[in-house]
Amino acid sequence: MTSPQPLLVAEGIVAGYLPEVNILDGCDLRLEEGEIVGVIGPNGAGKSTLVKAMFGLLPVREGTVRLSGEDITDRPAHELVVRGVGYVPQSRNVFPTLTVEENLEMGLYQRPKRLAERLRAIGELFPMLAQRRKQRAGSLSGGERQVVAMGRALMIEPKVLLLDEPSAGLSPVNQDEVFARIRRINAAGVSVVMVEQNARRCLEISHRGYVLDQGRNAYTGPGDELLHDESVIELYLGTLAKVD
DSSP states (O other): OOSSSSSEEEEEEEESTEEEEEEEEEEEEEEOOOOOOEEOOOOTTHHHHHHHTTTSSSSEEEEEEEEETTTTTOOOOOHHTTEEEEEESSSOOOOSBBBBBHHHTTTTOOGGGGGGHHHHHHHOOOOHHHTTSBBOOOOOSSHHHHHHHHHHHHHTOOOEEEEETTTTTTTTTHHOOOOOOOOHHHHTTTEEEEOOOOOOHHHOOEEEEEETTTEEEEEEHHHHHTTTTTHHHHHHGGGGOOOO
16 A cells, blocks of 8 residues: 555654644654554644644644645645645534534535535435434534534545544444544545544554654554554553453
8 A cells, every 4th residue: 555655744743832842752654545544642642733733733843744745844724625635623623503514515615616516425425414414513413523524524525634533522332433434434535644542443443553652653553563562552551451
């Protein structure tokens, strides 16, 4: 699953929220076309910070981000959307007073002429969204709201989808639903970078994984290998200790 050049690359990323305080201290990430790449690590490791920096939501102090070879470091998020990068934040990712369909429409405000076509395509990918299109998003379950958020990000037909903690706060049943949807998104041709606290489930569906610790890359490798790596298991204690 390799291509002449990676689809998305972050190299040596240094970033943080406060002056002179770095959350990321030289992080690297590579996403090949067709992959799901999982990013796991302890709380405060810099996982969400990494995807925010890659999506232009946080200034990069050092390092570069490239999309298909083009330097996109610190490009504003709306420019990255035009270039085919979608992003789903961890929280407040739907407009609760709007209907499902209105939420989806918000994802295509830059290309309104394709609205009917994209609504139809997203409805075919996620039939639930078509069935609930007139229902207010705030009345949906947590898992259903996550699907709405992912559907809205997919309205632009992204090459890359960045997901920040998609299973956070969800019940086990809703988590299963969300991870199944992520597999389906990937099968439809979208490459995915997924930040997750549920390390086991994340690695189970990831082609490759990155383990961050204190703002740096601690381990990287195929998802199934990391899932059974003794060093990773030791780092996560109970989180991964129950792997069969």
